[in-house]
Amino acid sequence: MIRTLLMALLALTSMARAESSDLRAVQDVLEKYRSVRPVERELPMYSLDWASTLEEARAKAAREQRPIFFLIVTNSYGNIYTGHC
Amino acid sequence: MNLLQPFVVVTWHGADEAAMEPDVREIYARSDVPKDTNVYAFVLDPRGRLVHGFRGLPGGRGSDRSDYQVELTKARAKLNLADTKLPKDGGARPSTLPDLRTSGSSGLAGIRLFVRRNDDLFQSRIPIIELVPMKAEEWRKFSLAEGGSVKTIEAEQLRSWLVHLYPAGIRTAEQMRPFKTILGTLKLAPAGTDERFRYALLSGAVRLTKEEDVGAPGESAFEGILQAVLMYRRGTSEVSSLRGVVEGAYVSQGRARMELSATLESRPD
Numbered sequence: 001m002i003r004t005l006l007m008a009l010l011a012l013t014s015m016a017r018a019e020s021s022d023l024r025a026v027q028d029v030l031e032k033y034r035s036v037r038p039v040e041r042e043l044p045m046y047s048l049d050w051a052s053t054l055e056e057a058r059a060k061a062a063r064e065q066r067p068i069f070f071l072i073v074t075n076s077y078g079n080i081y082t083g084h085c
Numbered sequence: 086m087n088l089l090q091p092f093v094v095v096t097w098h099g100a101d102e103a104a105m106e107p108d109v110r111e112i113y114a115r116s117d118v119p120k121d122t123n124v125y126a127f128v129l130d131p132r133g134r135l136v137h138g139f140r141g142l143p144g145g146r147g148s149d150r151s152d153y154q155v156e157l158t159k160a161r162a163k164l165n166l167a168d169t170k171l172p173k174d175g176g177a178r179p180s181t182l183p184d185l186r187t188s189g190s191s192g193l194a195g196i197r198l199f200v201r202r203n204d205d206l207f208q209s210r211i212p213i214i215e216l217v218p219m220k221a222e223e224w225r226k227f228s229l230a231e232g233g234s235v236k237t238i239e240a241e242q243l244r245s246w247l248v249h250l251y252p253a254g255i256r257t258a259e260q261m262r263p264f265k266t267i268l269g270t271l272k273l274a275p276a277g278t279d280e281r282f283r284y285a286l287l288s289g290a291v292r293l294t295k296e297e298d299v300g301a302p303g304e305s306a307f308e309g310i311l312q313a314v315l316m317y318r319r320g321t322s323e324v325s326s327l328r329g330v331v332e333g334a335y336v337s338q339g340r341a342r343m344e345l346s347a348t349l350e351s352r353p354d
Contacts, residue, residue, distance in 0.1 A: 022277035057095035
C-alpha cells in the first residue's frame with residue numbers, strides 16, 4: 001500500500017516537473033519573441049497619419065486643412081507602407 | 086519623420102504610369118520630376134494641388150536620390166509652413182501599425198510578421214511588416230484537444246507565412262520568382278497549462294528554395310528555425326493566440342548570406 005502511494009507521489013512529482021519544464025520552454029519562446037519584435041521607437045513611420053488611398057488623403061486634407069505627402073513607387077511590388085521600396 | 090508630422094501621408098505602387106488611377110496619374114504626369122527612377126515623392130496642398138516633387142529614394146548622394154530634409158524644407162516653405170514650429174517630439178501620434186481585423190464573429194484574422202536583417206547594412210534593420218489573412222479553416226491545423234498528443238505539421242502548410250522570409254529591398258524580384266519548395270516538418274507539442282491558457286509549442290527547421298531541386302547552385306534560399314507558442318483557452322481545442330520567432334539566413338543567389346529574424350503574431354490580439 002505504502003509502496004503504491006509512494007509510486008503515485010513520484011509519478012505526480014515527475015509530471016509536475018515536466019509541466020514546469022514545458023512552461024519554462026513556453027516562457028523562453030515568448031521572451032525571444034519579445035526581444036526580436038521591433039519596439040515602437042523602431043517603427044517611427046507608423047506614427048505618421050497614413051491614408052489608404054489618394055482619394056481618402058484628399059478628403060482628409062481638405063477637411064483638416066493639412067498638406068499631403070504622396071509617394072509613388074513604380075517597381076510593381078514595392079509598398080512603402082509595409083516597408084518595401 | 087518629424088517634418089512629415091503635419092502631413093496626411095499616402096502611397097501608391099504599381100508597374101508603371103499605365104497602371105495608375107486617373108487621380109494618381111494626373112499628379113505623376115504633371116510633375117516635372119525626371120521619370121528616371123522608381124520612387125517619387127510629391128507634396129500637395131490642402132486642396133490637393135501639386136506644390137513640390139522630387140525623386141523619392143532617400144540619401145543625399147547619387148542623381149536618383151534626394152535629401153528628404155532639404156526637399157521637405159522647400160515644400161514646407163511653398164506651403165507657408167516654414168515658420169511653423171514643430172514640437173520637440175514632432176507632435177507624434179501613437180503608432181498605428183498595419184493590422185488585420187476579423188469580419189463579423191470573433192476569432193483570429195491572421196498573422197502579422199515583422200521581418201528584418203540582423204545587420205545594419207543599408208538601414209536594413211528597418212522592419213518589414215507583412216499581413217497574412219487566414220480563414221477559420223486555416224487555423225484548424227493547429228487544433229489540439231486537451232490531453233492531446235504531439236502532432237506534426239509540414240512547413241509547406243505554413244507557406245503563406247514563410248514566403249515573406251527575405252530581406253527588404255528585393256520584393257519585386259521575390260514576387261517575380263517566389264519560393265517554390267518549402268521543406269521541413271514541425272512538431273506541435275502540448276507544453277503545459279496555467280490559470281488562463283493551455284500552451285503548445287510549434288518548432289522545427291524550415292528550408293525554402295526557388296527550385297524543386299533543393300540546393301540548386303546559385304539559387305536564393307532561406308533556412309531557419311521556427312519556434313512558436315500557441316495558446317488555447319481552457320476547455321477548447323481551437324488556438325486563441327500565437328506568438329513566435331523564425332531565425333535563420335537568406336542566401337542570395339548562392340552567394341551573400343544575410344541573417345534574418347522574423348516575429349509572428351496572431352491578430353487581433
